Amino acid sequence: MYRIQINHMDLDQIARSGQCFRFERKNQPGDIFSIAAAEYYVEAAKEEDTFLFSCTEEEFHQVWAGYFDLEADYGGYKSHVASDDTYLKEAVKWGWGVRILQQDLWEILITFIISQNNNISRIRNSVSKLCTLFGEEKKGKGLVLLDDGSYGEEECIYHAFPSPESIKAAGLTGLAPLSLGYRDKYILSASEFASEPEGKAWLMELLEADYKKAHEMLLSQYGIGKKVADCVCLFGLHHVGAFPIDTHVKQILESHYPQGFPLERYQGYAGILQQYMFYYKLNHVKTGESVPSL
DNA sequence: GCTCAGGGTCTCG
DNA sequence: CGAGACCCTGAG
Numbered sequence: 617m618y619r620i621q622i623n624h625m626d627l628d629q630i631a632r633s634g635q636c637f638r639f640e641r642k643n644q645p646g647d648i649f650s651i652a653a654a655e656y657y658v659e660a661a662k663e664e665d666t667f668l669f670s671c672t673e674e675e676f677h678q679v680w681a682g683y684f685d686l687e688a689d690y691g692g693y694k695s696h697v698a699s700d701d702t703y704l705k706e707a708v709k710w711g712w713g714v715r716i717l718q719q720d721l722w723e724i725l726i727t728f729i730i731s732q733n734n735n736i737s738r739i740r741n742s743v744s745k746l747c748t749l750f751g752e753e754k755k756g757k758g759l760v761l762l763d764d765g766s767y768g769e770e771e772c773i774y775h776a777f778p779s780p781e782s783i784k785a786a787g788l789t790g791l792a793p794l795s796l797g798y799r800d801k802y803i804l805s806a807s808e809f810a811s812e813p814e815g816k817a818w819l820m821e822l823l824e825a826d827y828k829k830a831h832e833m834l835l836s837q838y839g840i841g842k843k844v845a846d847c848v849c850l851f852g853l854h855h856v857g858a859f860p861i862d863t864h865v866k867q868i869l870e871s872h873y874p875q876g877f878p879l880e881r882y883q884g885y886a887g888i889l890q891q892y893m894f895y896y897k898l899n900h901v902k903t904g905e906s907v908p909s910l
Numbered sequence: 911g912c913t914c915a916g917g918g919t920c921t922c923g
Numbered sequence: 924c925g926a927g928a929c930c931c932t933g934a935g
Contacts, residue, residue, distance in 0.1 A: 634917060635917090728917080731916095731917050731918085732916095732917080732918040732919065733915090733916060733917090733918045733919080733929085733930090734916060734917080734918085734930095734931085734932095735915080735916040735917085735932085735933080736916085736917075737916095737932095737933080738916080738931075738932065738933085739916095739917085795930080795931060795932080796930080796931085797929075797930025797931045797932095798919095798920095798928095798929050798930045798931090799919095799930075799931095800930085802919085838919095838920090839918095839919070839920085840919085841918055841919045841920085842918085842919090843917075843918060843919090844917090844918075844919085847917070860917070861917095862916095862917035862918080863915080863916070863917070863918085864916095864917065865917080894917075898917090912935100913934105913935090914933105914934085914935085915932105915933100915934090916931105916932095916933095918929105919928105919929090920927105920928085920929085921926105921927090921928085921929105922925105922926090922927090922928105923924105923925095923926090
């Protein structure tokens with residue numbers, strides 16, 4: 617186990633922020649979160665003002681510190697919000713613990729192709745089935761709440777995110793149980809491409825590309841349009857200047873920024889603010905509404 | 911039952 | 924360019 621203090625971070629808010637689909641609160645005592653990313657797995661819980669992780673200090677710094685974007689200055693991002701922008705100020709206040717995770721490129725590519733014209737609970741189901749059916753089964757460590765109120769470690773089983781080759785091998789027939797709808801052919805196409813040397817080279821090039829080039833490269837792929845390309849840039853390549861406009865953000869811009877969102881003001885990190893707004897719209901509870909479940 | 915929307919993209923005119 | 928089609932499913 618490893619204990620660390622982290623500011624500007626809330627596990628539940630991140631789990632509900634719509635950027636990751638294998639990060640969830642466990643239905644167990646102790647408010648424990650299970651977090652699967654690419655081939656890794658960890659569980660985490662908050663203990664007073666620190667976080668507890670079910671991994672070693674070494675693994676935390678090799679894998680999870682980057683994943684949680686710990687080098688970034690979220691206090692700085694927040695402080696740049698225009699003082700007269702009441703909507704954004706409220707959104708940041710509400711989602712104070714949201715961060716932009718640095719996720720695996722392949723996993724983001726596939727999960728955000730699945731996300732198009734789809735809803736978050738359905739995306740979660742599809743991604744979950746994708747991993748249990750075609751991802752390698754691995755042994756990991758989780759957390760348990762002990763009788764004395766402290767946490768212990770526990771062996772557990774999880775599934776890695778499936779490789780391009782294993783999705784390709786599944787074929788459209790194998791993908792059918794995921795209820796991907798018409799997106800199945802996009803997923804298969806991407807997996808076929810990424811199984812070839814040409815596709816692997818393309819992925820390596822994508823990792824090195826700047827935002828503009830990466831966006832252009834992504835648009836060339838079957839099933840990837842402007843919006844998904846921006847999500848891959850933001851969540852899979854950590855180009856935090858990318859500003860994906862989906863149906864929710866579009867509605868926010870229409871009702872709160874009729875003159876247009878001041879992208880210039882937040883150049884280079886507008887994606888961070890996009891995420892606060894997205895989280896706020898989906899999760900802030902107006903009186904009489906229930907909290908959306910995961 | 912029915913309609914509608916959900917972190918859009920493709921195809922066709 | 925713009926309009927429609929598109930798989931599927933839960934909410935109203």
